[in-house]
Amino acid sequence: MLKVKRINLILFTGFIWLWAGFLLLHRSWTWIHLFTNNQLHISIIIAIVIGAIKTYLIFHKLTTKNIKRIMSFKDKFVSIFKFHKVKDQVLIIVMIVGGSLLRNTPSVPKIILMPIYIGIGLAMLYSSSLYFLFFKNNKKVDK
Numbered sequence: 001m002l003k004v005k006r007i008n009l010i011l012f013t014g015f016i017w018l019w020a021g022f023l024l025l026h027r028s029w030t031w032i033h034l035f036t037n038n039q040l041h042i043s044i045i046i047a048i049v050i051g052a053i054k055t056y057l058i059f060h061k062l063t064t065k066n067i068k069r070i071m072s073f074k075d076k077f078v079s080i081f082k083f084h085k086v087k088d089q090v091l092i093i094v095m096i097v098g099g100s101l102l103r104n105t106p107s108v109p110k111i112i113l114m115p116i117y118i119g120i121g122l123a124m125l126y127s128s129s130l131y132f133l134f135f136k137n138n139k140k141v142d143k
Contacts, residue, residue, distance in 0.1 A: 018125065031113070059126060
């Protein structure tokens with residue numbers, strides 16, 4: 001099993017969140033041509049609101065709890081699969097599958113999905129920045 005130092009698991013988790021955030025933003029970018037300028041502006045405003053709400057109510061707390069959990073491991077080296085609790089990993093898989101189903105369902109308009117994808121993508125980018133900042137400020141902890 002691949003193991004890394006706790007602080008490097010923080011960095012690894014930051015990159016996972018960064019990648020997922022960019023993936024959601026990229027998916028939404030591919031739908032831009034489907035919108036008029038007014039629809040696009042409204043979608044972006046809604047996306048920013050969704051992103052702020054997700055960040056404030058869920059992602060900030062989740063990220064800080066996860067950083068504390070990772071740093072509380074007794075062992076200096078931990079499995080890369082411990083980047084989240086098992087129940088959170090299951091939730092992530094359900095969200096990925098659900099997002100894929102929604103994205104590929106013709107009856108769900110992209111005008112509904114785009115702000116959701118952008119909002120969650122922005123919240124994920126914010127969370128990744130929390131992981132990176134913690135890593136930057138604490139990288140000597142596990143030396």
